[in-house]
Amino acid sequence: MDAILVIAEAQDGQAPIAESTLKTLAVARKIGAGPVDLAWFGAGLDRLPEPAGTLNGIRKHWVFDDPRLVHPPASLVSRLIGSRAREYSHLLMPGTSFGRDLLPRLAGLLGAPLVSDVLEVLGPRRFKRGIYAGNIHTVVRVPDGVPVLLTVRLASWRPIVVEEGPAPAPVEKIAVPGTIPVDARFVGLEVDQSARPDLQSARRVVSGGRSLGSRENFALLEKLADRLNAAIGASRAAVDAGYAPNDLQVGQTGKIIAPELYLAFGISGAIQHLTGIRDAGTIVAVNKDPEAPIFKVADLGLVGDLFAVIPDLLAELDRQGIGR
Amino acid sequence: MNPIKILVAAKRVVDYNVRVRLKPDHSGIATDGVKMGVNPFDEIALEEALRIRERGEASEVVVATVGPHEAESQIRSLLAMGADRAIHIETTRETGPLEVAHVLYHLVQEIEPGLVILGKQAIDDDCGQVGPMLAALWGRPQATFVSKLTLEGGRAQAVREVDHGLETVEVDLPAVITTDLRLNTPRFIKMPDIMKARQKPLDRRPFENCGIDLPRLEVEAYLPPPERVAGLRVESVSELVTRLRDRGVL
Numbered sequence: 001m002d003a004i005l006v007i008a009e010a011q012d013g014q015a016p017i018a019e020s021t022l023k024t025l026a027v028a029r030k031i032g033a034g035p036v037d038l039a040w041f042g043a044g045l046d047r048l049p050e051p052a053g054t055l056n057g058i059r060k061h062w063v064f065d066d067p068r069l070v071h072p073p074a075s076l077v078s079r080l081i082g083s084r085a086r087e088y089s090h091l092l093m094p095g096t097s098f099g100r101d102l103l104p105r106l107a108g109l110l111g112a113p114l115v116s117d118v119l120e121v122l123g124p125r126r127f128k129r130g131i132y133a134g135n136i137h138t139v140v141r142v143p144d145g146v147p148v149l150l151t152v153r154l155a156s157w158r159p160i161v162v163e164e165g166p167a168p169a170p171v172e173k174i175a176v177p178g179t180i181p182v183d184a185r186f187v188g189l190e191v192d193q194s195a196r197p198d199l200q201s202a203r204r205v206v207s208g209g210r211s212l213g214s215r216e217n218f219a220l221l222e223k224l225a226d227r228l229n230a231a232i233g234a235s236r237a238a239v240d241a242g243y244a245p246n247d248l249q250v251g252q253t254g255k256i257i258a259p260e261l262y263l264a265f266g267i268s269g270a271i272q273h274l275t276g277i278r279d280a281g282t283i284v285a286v287n288k289d290p291e292a293p294i295f296k297v298a299d300l301g302l303v304g305d306l307f308a309v310i311p312d313l314l315a316e317l318d319r320q321g322i323g324r
Numbered sequence: 325m326n327p328i329k330i331l332v333a334a335k336r337v338v339d340y341n342v343r344v345r346l347k348p349d350h351s352g353i354a355t356d357g358v359k360m361g362v363n364p365f366d367e368i369a370l371e372e373a374l375r376i377r378e379r380g381e382a383s384e385v386v387v388a389t390v391g392p393h394e395a396e397s398q399i400r401s402l403l404a405m406g407a408d409r410a411i412h413i414e415t416t417r418e419t420g421p422l423e424v425a426h427v428l429y430h431l432v433q434e435i436e437p438g439l440v441i442l443g444k445q446a447i448d449d450d451c452g453q454v455g456p457m458l459a460a461l462w463g464r465p466q467a468t469f470v471s472k473l474t475l476e477g478g479r480a481q482a483v484r485e486v487d488h489g490l491e492t493v494e495v496d497l498p499a500v501i502t503t504d505l506r507l508n509t510p511r512f513i514k515m516p517d518i519m520k521a522r523q524k525p526l527d528r529r530p531f532e533n534c535g536i537d538l539p540r541l542e543v544e545a546y547l548p549p550p551e552r553v554a555g556l557r558v559e560s561v562s563e564l565v566t567r568l569r570d571r572g573v574l
């Protein structure tokens with residue numbers, strides 16, 4: 001019988017359920033091929049992340065809770081899930097760094113192809129996905145006789161609306177055998193501590209490129225971002241130059257985002273960058289070169305020097321009483 | 325630690341500067357006469373392998389490509405960069421990541437490398453699958469999206485570019501590594517090295533001899549993505565703010 005397993009984003013029990021997990025559940029719902037189970041990997045999961053326990057439409061929760069599963073290595077997780085995975089016709093994960101690390105490994109174990117970064121569900125085995133940095137879309141079909149494995153392109157999906165089910169779904173805890181070999185160990189995570197909204201879920205993003213010229217100048221964007229309650233993004237050139245941390249890179253090899261408003265300052269608009277913002281609501285480009293390719297996709301373009309525009313913009317927001 | 329062998333997997337792809345187009349009848353990508361190159365992540369993979377060898381921690385760097393006969397030109401440039409030898413699994417078919425992972429697994433059993441380094445993704449199919457698939461088949465640990473790599477005492481320490489920052493992991497060797505852009509900057513190829521590369525061993529094998537018959541995704545259609553069209557040029561900051569308010573985004 002068909003059944004769908006969603007592997008939730010790894011997280012500790014205290015945080016609320018990750019938005020990426022809720023988006024993956026939206027994809028599961030769209031596929032609609034039978035009951036949906038959720039698998040959890042982490043440490044301190046005595047309680048499931050809120051409100052997972054009462055979520056409507058979940059048949060069952062598998063919980064793998066073990067200190068060795070803080071930042072769980074793919075080699076360990078794939079071993080734990082491997083045999084159970086065979087009970088499912090569909091295995092889904094969010095297209096986060098956790099999903100993009102783990103699901104191809106599981107696909108290798110199961111001998112099944114994987115559909116990465118699904119944009120659209122066209123049927124239980126038919127999906128739309130982008131290739132060549134999203135410049136071409138393809139419709140792919142998973143052949144019969146193998147499970148359907150897919151990761152979700154998060155910028156293309158809305159999270160499910162959280163509703164409480166009639167009764168909490170049963171939870172099955174699975175112990176991690178002490179004998180299981182651990183060949184990969186988490187050592188540490190360096191997070192850029194900032195109180196700003198998360199780049200991937202922010203409604204507004206203020207982004208800067210190489211032309212900012214220094215880490216100090218990059219801080220100009222912070223003022224504007226704070227005023228607009230926006231996340232900060234960066235081009236690869238800005239990250240490579242050390243003006244911004246790697247997790248702020250927007251584009252083919254960084255984050256693919258879909259904010260309501262994207263403000264690009266001194267970003268030329270290389271294909272690899274544009275891939276990351278294709279689904280944004282409104283794109284604003286400020287660039288001193290009237291021929292910059294970013295203007296070909298911008299909804300509103302302003303030719304000018306960003307070092308003059310940003311202070312003007314802050315003053316104008318003041319004048320119009322916005323963001324105060 | 326005894327010097328290890330390193331296997332690098334590299335794919336021939338449309339050059340990253342080319343804006344690819346559909347064939348007029350939408351039956352596929354127009355690649356005739358289009359500039360080809362090595363997948364940028366794979367050049368980074370080779371560069372890293374060469375640096376490890378130059379530090380005396382590796383004895384040999386082998387590159388492997390699955391692809392058409394024409395991929396020889398990319399293989400020659402990888403040899404010119406400094407790989408010791410190359411294996412070219414020749415095929416005209418569009419192989420999928422699972423097939424490539426199986427081919428590489430065959431080679432891993434033959435070469436017994438201490439590290440396999442791949443790109444985090446091929447910029448044509450944007451799959452990002454082969455590395456972890458190979459690690460699964462081989463039953464060895466993996467470190468993906470790596471921006472820093474050091475080897476010590478039978479282990480590798482890797483810094484990974486993950487969603488929320490930089491994660492450091494330690495993996496036992498042998499292991500599979502996939503590269504992120506900031507791992508290194510690949511060296512330029514020098515003229516004399518191009519000449520020397522012609523003498524380096526290139527082992528050609530037909531894909532069909534690998535005996536691989538695996539399920540593949542079927543591509544039913546190629547479509548142009550919805551285009552974004554250029555909007556309006558505004559003349560001033562105040563016009564910009566007004567228009568943003570009109571659109572309801574401020």
Ligand SMILES: Cc1cc2nc3c(=O)[nH]c(=O)nc-3n(C[C@H](O)[C@H](O)[C@H](O)COP(=O)(O)OP(=O)(O)OC[C@H]3O[C@@H](n4cnc5c(N)ncnc54)[C@H](O)[C@@H]3O)c2cc1C
Binds near residue numbers: 249
């Ligand atoms: C495999 C691969 C993957 C890549 N992935 C990504 C990715 O994920 N994300 C990404 O962003 N890039 C990516 N790139 C790099 C991409 O090709 C571009 O090199 C990069 O996006 C350029 O960044 P930039 O626009 O900041 O810099 P530049 O291209 O140097 O552009 C600077 C712009 O600033 C303007 N400018 C200069 N001074 C001012 C001023 N005072 N005021 C206003 N405007 C000014 C200039 O007119 C110019 O348009 C990738 C490349 C490769 C090969």
Ligand SMILES: Nc1ncnc2c1ncn2[C@@H]1O[C@H](COP(=O)(O)O)[C@@H](O)[C@H]1O
Binds near residue numbers: 388419442443449451
């Ligand atoms: N045809 C191929 N030949 C050799 N290596 C490949 C091939 N396809 C993919 N790879 C390797 O696997 C990585 C990831 O590819 P992919 O999973 O297709 O995005 C690439 O960066 C290469 O290192």
